[in-house]
Structures are given as structure tokens and as C-alpha cells.
Amino acid sequence: MNPAVTQTTPQVAAAQGGFFRMIPGILLLAIIGYAGKVTEQSISAYGKAHHTALPNIEYVLWAILFGLVISNTVGIPALFRPGVDTYEFWLKIGIVFQGVRFLLGDVLKLGSASLVFVAIELGVSIALMTWLGRKFGLKPKLTSLLAIGSSICGVSAIIAAKGAIDAEDEDASYAIAAILALGAFSLFAFPAIGHALGMGDKAFGMWAGLAVDNTAEATAAGALFSDAAGKFAVLAKTTRNATIGFVVLGYAIYWAKQSQAKHIANKGAFLWQKFPKFVLGFLVISLVATLGAFTKAQMTDVANLSRWAFLLTFAGVGLRTDLREMRKQGLRPFVVGAVGEFAIAGLTLALVLTAGPWLGF
């Protein structure tokens, strides 16, 4: 089975042996992330000292690459796993801190614009994935998981849906492997396409947030393009994440009607349970910033806290990507995912490029 499914959540790790079990892995994330930052700074300082124009490779990419090398050569020793699995926790904290960089009015304006894009993206990707799944003869529940993973937010959506639609572990492993492999590809492909097309920070950030599946990869793809693009990628992706409950509920009702999943009695409670709470945290911090509670220096401090939290996340993205494990999962779900993702990336790019100028990006 794919370790991505069996991975220890921080809660489980805490229950199994307390917070202390997570410390070695968290330190590893910090060391790898910091090594990425030092590498970027060292290359830039070397270029300046020798008056040479060296390519500016962001710390984001270095942190991911260092993580990838470790996980795909020596692997992650068991001692470090509980802490490494906290990378999503740092991502969520980083997103809450990002609220300081947005005035609430901008969140509502850009959020509602991206909500329209998200609605189109959701409809098209669910329809497309369902059609592709049938065409390639994938199991119906695997198709559902792939559709959910590609339309909303990757791994967490698949894990949320797995329980709700009673899917098998193996199907979840397949769907997660496909989404993660495509996420890794998007990390490198999206910034290259964005630069080739001469996209602006806002437009690129919105595109990455709409089209890259996993929240960590979407944030990293945005940050790889530019700091400002990273900010907009987080906003668009957070809007997409907020819809997770509705989509998973829709699938749960569908499979319950087929008598292949449990009925959901209290739909309101289900929606609240699946709603990503860090979105609320993001909005609260944005509200506090809008009310003028922060000085300029304090806003910089909170934004820097977000950067440090993301540093741990990006190291985790590399460490968590096990290419050997992905190869074992077989080609068909990956092909379905890839065909669907290319179409979704193209569609969202067209949306952003055509509607963007009217919306001011």
C-alpha cells in the first residue's frame, strides 16, 4: 500500500507517543528548508561577488529537491516519519498567517472572482474525470476519488472522500499516487509555462491555485514564480478548498443511493466537519489586518512567520514524494489523471487569461 494513505497524522502520532515523537522529523523539515534558503542566498552572494549573472533558483525549489533526493535515495528513517508528516500542519498555519497580506475587501473581491472560476473548474473536471474513468475502464469508486482529487484539493480531499464513499484503500492509494505525481510535475511545468507566456503575478497565482491539485504543491508552484504569485495562489487554492464539503457530500449521497455507502443523516454537521477550519483562521487574520490593528513592522513579522511555516512545508513536499512507490501503482490511473489534468490546466489558463484583464489581473 502507498505510504501516503497509511501515513501517521500528527494526531495519531501524538496519541501514540506524544509530541516528542514528532520532534526529529520537524527538525529534519527545518534543516532541509533552511538548507534551501542558505543555498539560494549563497548562489546569489557568489554571483554578486564574482559579478556573474547566475540563475536565481528560489529556496522553494532547493528545499523540494533536497527532500526528493533524500526520500528517493536513503529514504526517511522511521524515527523521522511522525514529524515529517506534520508538513501539512505547517502549511495550514502558513495559510492562516497569509491572511495578514490581504485586506478583507480584496479577499471578497478576488475570492468571489475565483469562486466563479472554481465553480467552472469543478464542473468541468468532475465531468471530464468521470468520462475518462469510464473510457479507460477504471473502477467507479477510483474514478470518483480521482475526480474529487483533481477538482478540489488533492490528497486531503481524497482521504475525506474515501471514508464518506466507503472506497477501498487500494483505490485511494492509486488516486493519491496519481495526484501526487501530477503535482510534482506541475511544480516544474507551471512556472516555466507562466514565464514563457509572460504572465503577471496575480494571473499566474490564480492559475496555479485553480489548476494545481494539492495545496502544498499549489502554494509551492506560486512561490516558485514569485512571492506575490504565491500569495494569490494561496487565495485561489483556499477558495477551492472551501468547497470540499459540498463535493464530498455530493459523492457520498450518490454512492449512498447506489447502496454502496452509508447514508448521511445530518448534512449540515457533515459539511461543517469537512470544512477546512484554517480558511476561517485566514479570514479572521485578514479582518484584523483590515481593521488596522497591525503596524507595518508587525505585518512584516506575521508575513515572515508564514514564510517560515511554508519553508517546513516545502521540505515536506520533497520528502513525501516517493517516485519508486508511484511507479509501483501502475500506469492507467496516472494516464487518466494526466489527460484530465492537462485539459483542466488548459481550461483554467484560458479562463484566467481571458477573464483576468476584466478582473484586474
Place this chain on the structure above:
Amino acid sequence: MNKLSVDWWSVILAFVATALVLTGAMPHIPW
């Protein structure tokens, strides 16, 4: 830690850190 979800813990920790910044209890955070 066991009763609250990771989501809630991330919000709580972020709020505590932000409150420390607002009250001046946290030193300047460089990048």
C-alpha cells in the same frame, strides 16, 4: 491534542503567535 483536529490546532497556534506579535511579546521575525 487528540480531541481537536489538526485544522483547529493550526488555527490556534497561528492565533497565539499573531497575538504575541501584536502585543510585542514576540521578537522581530527576520527572513
